[in-house]
Amino acid sequence: MFWCSKDLMVRVDQLCASRNIKVFCGDVYGYHGYMFSDLGQEHxxxxxxxxxxxxxxxxxxxxxxxxxxxxxxxxxxxxxxxGFCSLKEALEVDWTNEKAKSNLKRIPVDYFLLQVLLKFRTDKGRDPQPDSFAEDSQLLLQIRDDVLETMGLSSELLPNTFVSYCFSEMAPVCAVVGGVLGQEIVKALSQRDAPHRNFFFFDGLKGSGVVDYFGSK
Incomplete structure (x- = not known):
């Protein structure tokens, strides 16, 4: 799934899980991109x-x-x-839990960036646009504050500079994320080699990607 709202992705993931169908979703936002997979409780x-x-x-x-x-x-x-968890579980981690808080330093910032961008898409029905950069940048900062406050976290986790690098879609980032997504689909279908569990985040500014797991173990 691509270019979908959070609610739609969560709903589709739940329907697929009830029918034992594997789910992949992802997107690219400027220099950043992600991929999520739910291959079921037993893959x-x-x-x-x-x-x-x-x-x-x-x-x-x-x-x-x-x-x-x-x-x-x-x-x-x-x-x-x-085993994999649902997208809903992966996006609704309880960060007030002491164990979760103790792991904050190793959590990729892109996880929180994704939460902000999904909320922007829900509120505006679109992604941030270059032709409305000034307006969308201010809205992104406000959403960042609201989202992280709801999680019980400081807005400092996602520095203000993030708004300069999440507009439009960068072709090289699309190539990397699309390549990883294609690789994971082949691995899931062939049932050969360990799959990425359950998020892959790519940071085009650093030129590096990271795999991390969010949700129930």
């Missing part, structure tokens, strides 16, 4: 791992013979299962 996949060969004391003497050895030329497929 099965396999990972290719180097094969471990057990040592044998019959062929050789000494402790080295008994140690497991990793053969880089041989691999084995390991079956794994991982």
């Amino acid at each position: 099965h996949y396999v990972e290719e791992k180097p094969k471990v060969v057990k040592g044998s004391s019959e062929a050789n003497d000494g402790p080295e013979a008994k140690k497991p050895k990793v053969d880089p030329n041989e691999t084995t497929m390991v079956k794994k299962t991982i």
Whole structure:
């Protein structure tokens, strides 16, 4: 899902979950972009791992013979299962919880930026536009204050400068986010390799992306 309101994405995610359908959504805002995935409460996949060969004391003497050895030329497929939470849970983390507050320093700022931009889209029925930069910038700052206050957090988490970098869609950022999204869809369909769980955020200013999990474990 792209260019959808928060309420619509949450509703579609809930409907898909009730029918065991995997969900992907994402967007690009200026230099920033994100991808979210909900692959269900139990997503099965396999990972290719180097094969471990057990040592044998019959062929050789000494402790080295008994140690497991990793053969880089041989691999084995390991079956794994991982669970995902709903989009609603991921966006409604209780930040008044002491454990959640203690993790704030490692939380990507883009998570809070996403909350602000989704609220802007809900209120205005559109995304911030370059031709109304002055007006939209002031509204974004006000929404930032309101959203973070509702979460019980300081507006300092998202510096005022964010308004200069979240207008329109940057083609290079679209390419990165779209590439990661496509990769994750292929992994989910093939059930091979560990999926990103559950958010991927890309910061074009830093030229880097981060995967982080929000919601119930």
